[in-house]
Amino acid sequence: MIDVTTLAGLTLLGAILGLDMVSFPQAMLSRPIVGSTLAGALCGNTAAGLVVGVLLECFALETMPFGASRYPEWGPASVAAGVLAAVPAGGDGASRIAPFAVLAGLAAAMLAGRTLVWLRQFNALEAAKHRDAIAAGDAAAIVGLQWTGIIVDFGRAGAVTALLVVLLVPVRNLVLAQSTAAGAPAVLFAAVVAVGVGGGAFWKVVHNTRGYGWWMLAGLLVGLGVMVAR
């Protein structure tokens, strides 16, 4: 189980990562490869968090925030996924639960993305409240609107993280208790799916580039060379 101190730490981590996603500073701390790893570290199993973070990162490549599109909120979801994998499970429990942790992370990212829409609607209401002052060039209203958005986003991300952790950990325990999957096949299955999705996502990104196939082939040969060499 997760004690109150750890939950508070995870909530703070989720708040910081969620804030990073859009409001400040967009340093990509919210990416799963970072968020899940840090969550794993907070729960005492950094390696399990890293594995889930790498798996989720492959999926995250599929959902880039182009234009004003609606996109998943990876910050709190990455933290939750990292927690699900890293909370002590005994034996190969961390591996056995990896597919569920990735699945829960994906679902959480989609649901949490909805709260970003609510945040923007809230910001629009705040802007409407101060419309006259902003239209008159009142610096306090402009700066205040910006700070309000940042503070509310911080609170939103923290609350979403805490809720996800509190709701998902019991479900994870239930799945772990019922699951007959062994650890190694579970991780391998999730890895095949994630690498396949990631490969498709990379292809989408580069396939309009002249000669991309040769560059990818060159990388593949280097990768295979390293695999054979060790």
Add this chain to the structure above:
Amino acid sequence: MTAARTLPLGTWLRVFARLFAVQGGYNYEVMIGNGIAFAAEPAFRLLPGGRDGDAYHAALARHSRYFNSHPYLAALAVGALVRAELDGEDPARIERFRTACCGPLGAAGDRLIWAGWLPFCSALGLLAFGVGLGAAGVVGVFVGVFNLGHIALRAWGLRAGYREGLQVAAALASPVLRKSPLHVARGTALVAGAALPLALQRLGAVHVWEALSPVVELGFAAVLAAVLAMVLARWQARIDGWRVGVGLLVLFVLYSVVR
């Protein structure tokens, strides 16, 4: 166009720092408009009359209206708009500029960052994992390399925008924006080509089926992943990869629970 007056270092730093929060008040009414005014505000204090002057309030009012662009390249717009205001450009011309630069800055930023630099850095992170780096190394490589580019782009944007003013279209034609996406995409293809099999090897390091040798087992897993990637690439217009992935994971979890 006259030579740009030099911004005091403190003002430059304040504007630069605020650029990182340009989306803090993001909303569907004015998008990042309020953020543009927020970021430029320290520089507007240099307008005649200072914070109490009409020029200051008029500039803030103008720039808090609708604006949308890629958040990193908003730096280019902020630099240009600050220069235009300090040069006393005609407000109608400034308004036309604001309207005209939204699309190009959004498209250039999406191409350079979301379809370029971020996937490249993700591939680097996966490669760092694949070659066996620890958690700190993987996270350090990803966050460190990404933010070198991120911070440099914002700093370049602010400087180039301020230097060129409303003639900033020249900066949009700079090699940074014109040629970088091509080089970054090639780098992404190269690094991803190496990263994916190595990451798969590390993730599947534990031998699963005794009947197969570890090499055959890994090769089998790699072929399955490659087939999935090719299917997703082939039908990219019809299916989202992550949805397929979710479906497969749901099936696995259900199978492992009900078996």
